Structures are given as structure tokens and as C-alpha cells.
Amino acid sequence: MSPVAEGLKQHAVERGVLRHLSVSQLRKFALCERAWHFAKVLRLPERPLKARDLGTAVHSQLEHYLSTGEDVLGPFAAAGKYLLPVPGPDLLVEEHFGQPSPLFADGIPLTGYIDLVNPRRLAEGVLRVTDHKTTKSIVGYAATPEQLASAAHDAGIQMVGYGYWAVLAAERFPGLKQLELEHLYFQTHGAKLARSVIATVSVEHVRDEWLAHVEPMARRMRDVARATSPSQVKPTWSACQKYGGCSFQAQCLNSQSQGSKPMALMDRILKPQTQSTQSVTPTPATASTTPPTPAQAAPELELAAVLPPDAPKSNPALASAPAPEQPALAASDEAPRRKRRTKAEMEAARAVEPMQPAEVSLSLFVDCVPNCPVEPLASYVGRMVAKIEQECGVVDIRVAPNDSPLAYGKWKGVLAATIRAEPPEPGTYAALGVAGSELMQVAVEALEPLCGTGHFVRGVR
Template identity: 90%
Template sequence: MSLPVESGILRSLSVSQLRRFALCERAWFFAKVLRLPERPLKARDLGTAVHAQLEYYLRTGQDVLGPFAAAGKLFLPAPGPDLLVEEHFGQPSPLFADGVPLAGYIDLVNPRRLAEGVLRVTDHKTTKSIASYAATPEQLASAEHDAGIQMVGYGYWAVLAAERFPGLKTLELEHLYFQTHGARLARSVVATVSVERVRDEWHTHVEPIARRMRDVARAASPSQVKPTWSACQKYGGCSFQAQCLNSQSQGSKPMALMDRILKPQTPPTTHTASAPAEAPTTPPAPAQAAPALELAAVLPPDAPKSDPVLASIPAPEQPAQAASDEAPRRKRRTKAEMEAARSAEASLSLFVDCVPNCPAEPLAGYVGRMVAKIEHECGVVDIRVAPNDSPLAYGKWKGVLAATIRAEPPEPGTYAALGVVGSELMQVAVEALEPLCGTGHFIRGVR
């Protein structure tokens, strides 16, 4: 089947690509369309070594298993020439998704029960915590879950290769986990599914993913591709967190329009002193609600002047002029915020546009989670281009984000905020967190 020119990036796929796309479309765009390099991960290198040991043992029978792989030896079949180890999909591959052929390898295919109509397909997984990260049998059997996309794909490949597996009726889809931190543990998780179930999962859930990939592959920039903020820290952390937060503020038409809206120093006059829509939660909310009053106190200096209700502390009936004078004061914080600052002072370190000489967690993942929370609560796609009737409109998203960050600061630790210059989100986050860092714990790089 010929593919359209715009989907040239999709000349072939792998089940891991499908899984990654389902996890976060923008991360896939960075990796496969823009082809940005990914940072090396020690966990990935360790996983490669464990896989190599398992492959050699299953092919030759020679026990070269290291301490991590040896913990799962009891779950491995006896080595033998009938096992299909690192089995290639074949050329041409029988497996397609929306007309795109899939290539790849399967760690282990065990046909020893094929006379009973049963075929076991195994993928070896290394993880720092089996208890925390192992999938369930239900997840392996469903292509609605990212782990299931991979295993359903492997199972459907076997179904389509019918001449190689005659009489196939049931598939055992197995994740064999090897724990790499703490105790030397291993666990086998198996989902038993019928051939019909695998076929239905593929056509119902995976084919639409491939169709969506075609659309995303045509995007002109990352800002046009949907991110999944909850995936930022999965599987060792996304390599593209800084680029992801920067992308929407660089060159996109909606943001250029928003920049022009933010320049005026006074908001439109359509909002009145009694309008409940100014509250930071989903309307309706009373004008005197506490969140609305707290948010006004942390508006950044470059935000437009708020109207009397949002800017006034303590009460809406205070004179409008006095409230307007108070709104831009960046250092004014609530009692709860000051207590949070004192508790975090000795435990929160932030390196801005510089890399510390000690382990540090990217701040971008935390900022993404806070942004996603606000977007969910306010019902918007992007807090920076919220509709005019949204409590985030006209630059108010900056105050909402700053207040959310100060109310729910990151866990104690060392963080690196990279790409701050090009990201309004990161700029607001850094300004909000600076007062929460103790003396000497806020370090800004020299540009």
C-alpha cells in the first residue's frame, strides 16, 4: 500500500513507537519527526546488558547471567533450538497498522505448547521497583494501556504469521521483570487472551493510534502537538522536557496573539466587581472566595492590573484605587505561603539555566504537572491562550500558576530549571519559587 508524501516519516513503525506515541505525542514528535538526540540513561544501558545476557543464555545454554538476570532464571524456559529468541518480525512483515508496516524484534517466543493451541510471547523488562512499576495482566491484555499496546502487537504478529504457528488459539502475553534496585527480585506477569481478543484490540485501539500519528507527523512545530504532562517523569524521565515547555512560546500564532493582548496595562471593561468568573476554579464561585483573594497577591509584575475584586485584600468593598496599588506587589504572600517558605527554606535548591555538580531533577516535569492541574480545573487546553471569559484570560494565568506553585511547592530536593529564557511558564515558576529557596539555594546561571 502506497503512503502519502506527508507521512514519509511513517514508512515503517515499531510497537515501541506506537507505545511511546500513546504515552506522549509531543515526545514522539521530538524523537521521531525532529529526530532530536535523547540523553543517555544508566538504567537503559543496564537493561541492554541484562537483555544480552538473557539472549545468550537462551540461545546457547551457557549460564552467563549476571546477578539481576539470574534472579529470574526460574521463570525462563530451558534453553533449546526450538525457542525463538530475539525473533524478527520478518521481511516483509505481516503486521500493519493503518497501512504502515511494523518492524521489530520479540525477546522470546516459546512454541512448546503449540500442540495445545497455546503460544507464549515474552518481553523482558528491567525496573528499579517491581512493586511500583510492573503491569497487571489486565493491562497487558488491553491496548488501551501503553504496556498492552506492545504485547497485543506481538500477539497479533503471531496471529498473522499463521503458517509458522498452526493451530494457534490462545496467547500468553508475558512481561518478565528483573528488579535492578534493592533486593534481587524477578516476577512473571502473564495475560492469557484468545486470538479473537488480540485481533479486536489491535483494530479497535491500535489502528486509530497509527492514523493519529499521520496527522502529528505533518505538524509544522512541536507547539501544534499535544503534550501529556503526566508522562514527563515516566521511564526515567523524558529527554525533551525543556524543549517541550519552550516550544509553545516560540513562534506559534496563538502565542504571538496572546503577547499582543498582554501588552495593554488595563484589561477590558467587560468584567465587573461582582463577576464570579475571576475565581481560579471552575465557575460559578462567589466573589469573596478565598482562592480568588489569594491569587491577586502573587501576580507577577508584568501582569495587567487586576480589577478591584481580584486585587483587593481583605474584602471586595475596599476602595478600588487602594486595591489596584496593592496588586503588583510581588513579595506579598499569605500566611500559608510564608509558612511553606520557612519549611522549604533549608530543603529546596534551584539552579536556573545552569547545571549543578550534584544530582538534580528537571523542574520542567513539576511545572508541567502544575500546568496540567490548572488546565484541568479551569477546562482549558492551554492556560496561556485561555478564552476571554476564563479566569486565566488577560495574563491572569501567571498569578494562578504562581499561587498554585507556592501553595504546592515541589518535594524537597535539588532542581534544575533549564530553558527559562524561552519559556514564560518556566519564568513564572522560577519567580514563584525563588522566595521559597533558602539563602544560597537559588543559583542563576550567568548569560
């Protein structure tokens, strides 16, 4: 990428005004608006990833080979050589959108590069647009043709954008009728594999997809670019673990707990509870006679805030003793009461009960964020998964070979046992996007009984 293009990329958002966009920005925004705000508005650096560096190296090898014909392909890129076109001057390699770009979204120009544009079947009205992808597991992560053809999917946003760019550059591709939108995958773990996934669509299809999905997204991006705080931007918790995990999880959680505006999920949870929570505040008279409840003993956790919105409202009359003038219920109207245990029975029960730790060791909030600093559970889970993959010699514990001790769903028990044997450090953690991650689901179930005297809180939808 040229220094000029790199400079434009770095300053795409200036003082809350979108100067230009790229298809990769559109894709990041579709995954999580708050992550895009961290990266492009606040310009926070993303953490380096070995997978990203490897992907850059593979892309460079492919670019050199397709541009010059010189075979410099490493072992990963060489696995897909048979899927590449024969190098030649007619191929458009690392093709820039042009200056000015013909592609706009809500009046904002789009800039970028396309890995490969192959016009060799343009006489038949067909143009192939290819994006090279490196992935840990083709089976686990490759997109489908349907996803590539839809701008409602994050993978499709990029490919539909490339296709629509070609449609708008009509003078360069005369007679264009159909587009072959291709993801060419190169597997970087385990066996050296490659796969081509192609969606064949019409020029009308990419135009309709762009207008229906991307234009409204660009209008939303204008609003997010003007946000002054991450807490004002909607997060997408199900995207936290995608593509190696979000770089901004810690900042996201801390800004959520300290921000002036709660997230949409917490809005639905907190608002119905605000009035009832205040109404049960004990008066001085009641406070002197009523022992404190666990919620009163640790008010900073505000556990009542995670009750579902349709939970029964608390009744202040039930929180205090009946007034002296209120007649007691007749014995026949009273509900049956549990038999009070004798002192000897209580002492015997305590003798056989396991001793509980005196201090809170682990608190876990699932798909919700407490009003205090927390750590993302995903980092810990990622370390445990990587440890199992290394010890068992597999690429992905979820798609282990049939002869592996992790095959046929056994990885869930292995992961749960590993987590119980090596739980995270004491503290408060948040597990977000659990519904969309089997790994997180197993981790949450394994950690629930380990919370002990801490707190295990599950959000509601």
C-alpha cells in the same frame, strides 16, 4: 539488531511520511505525541541513561543463554533464571517480524523483534510471547495483567502488537487459540528479584484491541509526522517523569513558550482573557494618575493568562475613576470600608514585618507554561530524590522498608525538608504532570512559600 534494521529504524519518518512503524514507537507515541515528534520526526538524540545501558546488557545475557544454553547470566538476570524456559532450538529468541511483515497499522508496516516466543504448548493452542524488562523497582513499576491485555495502556500496546503479529503469522503457529502475553521483570536496585506477569487472552481479543486502539493511533501519527514545529503537536505533561524522565523536557518547554501555536491547555486559558486584557489597557490620561499595578510593572510574565476560563471578566468602568457627571452613591448604599490605618500604625507594622528580597529569586509555574524560557523542575526534583535514596540506602523513597526513616509516608516530609534546605537555583521553572506524580506534588508544596517576590502560578484544567 542488524545494520539494515537499524537503518530502517532511523529513517522511519522521512519528509513527513511514515514509511514503517514499530511497537516501541507506538508506545512512545501513546505516552506523549510531542516526545515522539522530537525523537522520530526531528530525530533529536535522547540522553544516555545508565538504566538503559544496564537493560541492554541484561537482554544480551538472556538472549545468549536462551539461544545456546550457556549460562552467562549476570546477578540481575540470574535472579529470574527459574522463570525462564529450558533453552532449546524450538524457542524463538529475538524473533524478527519478518520481511515483509504481516503486521500493519493503517496500512503502515510494523517491524521489530520479540525477545522470546515459546511454542512448546502450541499443541494445546497456547503460545507464550515474552518481553524482558529491567526495572528499578518491581513493586513500583511492574504492569498488571489487565494493562498487558489492553492496547489502551502503553504497556499493552506492545504486547497486544506482539500477540496480533502471531495471529497474522498463522502458517507458523497452526491451531493458535490463546496467547500468554508475558512481562518478565528483573529488578536492578536493592534485592535481586524477578517476577513474571502474564495476561492470557484469545486471538479475537488481540485483534479487537489492535483495530480499536492502534489503527486510529497510526492515523494520528501520520498527521503528527507532517507537523513542521513541535508547538503544533500536543504534549502529555503527565508523562514527563515516566521511565527516567523525558529527554526532551527543555526543548519542549522552550518551543512551547516561543512557538506560534499555544498548547491546548493554554488555548483554554488565554482565549477567554485576550479581549478583557486589552480592554483594561490604560489611556494616557489614566496612566498619568493611576500607579502601575504589579502586572503592569512586569508585563512579560502575563500573569492574567493563567486565570481560569470561567473567571469573572474585568470591567473597564471599575478600572478607572467615575466620570464627573456620574452621581456618587448614597452613603447608605456604599459597602462598608476597611478602617484606614494611621501613619504610626503602618510604620509599626513595617517594623515587625520580615524584610523581603529586592529581586525575584524563584518563579514556579505548575501545569502551565509562561511566555518566556523556563527550566523543567523535574531535573531538580530527581536530583533531590536520588540524594535521599543514596543517603538512606533505599531503591525508591516511596516504597522504603518498614525500618527505614522514610517508611509509612515519612518520605514526603523528608523530601520537603530537603527541598527547603537546598532550593533550586534562582530562575523560572515549570512543573508539569504534577497530578500524576507524588514526588512533584510534594516538591511544589515545599517550594510555594519559597517563591517570595517571584511568582507561583498554578494552571487550571
